[in-house]
Amino acid sequence: MKDLTKSTRRRWWWTLWGLLAVSAAAVALYSAEPYAVGDVERNRIPLDPGVASHYLSIAVHAIPSSLALLIGPFQFLTRFRVRYPRAHRVAGRVYMVCVVLGSMAALFAAAFSVSGFSVQVAFFILTAAWLYTLVQAFRTIRRGEVRLHRVWMIRNYALTFASVSLRIYLGLGLALQANYFPSLTFDDVYHASAWASFLVNVLVAEYFIVQRVLRPAARRQGAAGTAPASAGDGRRVPVDAVGPAGSGSGARDRT
Numbered sequence: 699m700k701d702l703t704k705s706t707r708r709r710w711w712w713t714l715w716g717l718l719a720v721s722a723a724a725v726a727l728y729s730a731e732p733y734a735v736g737d738v739e740r741n742r743i744p745l746d747p748g749v750a751s752h753y754l755s756i757a758v759h760a761i762p763s764s765l766a767l768l769i770g771p772f773q774f775l776t777r778f779r780v781r782y783p784r785a786h787r788v789a790g791r792v793y794m795v796c797v798v799l800g801s802m803a804a805l806f807a808a809a810f811s812v813s814g815f816s817v818q819v820a821f822f823i824l825t826a827a828w829l830y831t832l833v834q835a836f837r838t839i840r841r842g843e844v845r846l847h848r849v850w851m852i853r854n855y856a857l858t859f860a861s862v863s864l865r866i867y868l869g870l871g872l873a874l875q876a877n878y879f880p881s882l883t884f885d886d887v888y889h890a891s892a893w894a895s896f897l898v899n900v901l902v903a904e905y906f907i908v909q910r911v912l913r914p915a916a917r918r919q920g921a922a923g924t925a926p927a928s929a930g931d932g933r934r935v936p937v938d939a940v941g942p943a944g945s946g947s948g949a950r951d952r953t
């Protein structure tokens with residue numbers, strides 16, 4: 699019975715992971731392609747004609763951000779991290795560089811945006827949170843706090859994934875507008891989607907962190923450190939298996 703629950707949990711984890719990875723890959727490839735080939739005609743947002751570098755800022759933002767979106771799901775795979783710790787470290791560094799480049803360009807894109815003040819504020823807040831969670835993820839792993847690093851990376855990737863949520867909400871919103879709410883404008887739908895894209899993801903990430911990281915840790919503490927650590931994908935692994943950047947030592951983990 700216990701094994702059945704475990705295998706069901708594992709199936710759920712892989713289904714969720716598959717959905718996450720496939721939607722991330724689809725949005726990343728779809729989003730980056732026109733900017734990667736320099737096809738200005740296929741730019742999807744209105745540009746400020748008075749700002750020559752507006753298109754450039756979107757392109758410099760879209761390409762590394764898409765790469766970060768693509769890499770993210772693989773970094774959460776315990777098996778990959780444990781078997782290939784070097785690949786996890788290299789991919790992690792590439793991810794971090796991509797987020798720094800993507801967020802710097804996002805600041806310009808948000809400042810020049812002609813989509814409206816509310817969208818600009820949403821994107822500024824998203825950029826600040828994107829950078830803050832990245833810095834925390836970097837600082838914790840440098841100190842060897844593996845589980846805290848994992849918590850900050852879950853938060854960070856939830857924000858990266860806002861790009862997928864935004865496109866889903868935009869599509870749903872436009873379908874609702876066409877069929878049920880004709881009085882809504884495109885701007886109404888875009889503004890609501892921009893805010894919901896990261897607020898909902900943050901709530902889901904915090905729920906996941908409590909259920910999958912904090913609760914098992916609290917239970918372990920209650921059991922006086924006799925129980926093994928949770929891998930986060932429904933499997934149980936020894937604490938040592940998730941050391942600093944997957945190097946094999948969990949000794950300094952303070953969570």
Ligand code: HEM
Binds near residue numbers: 725808810811
């Ligand atoms: C999570 C932090 C992010 C922030 C703060 C951010 C910010 C922005 C801003 C301000 C714009 C211009 C919007 C406008 O003027 O209306 C934009 C557009 C865009 N962003 Fe992001 N973005 C983020 C993540 C991503 C990611 C992860 C991708 C990868 C797919 C991405 C891909 C794009 C693309 C392709 C555009 C051009 C519009 C479009 O084709 O839909 N962004 N972003």
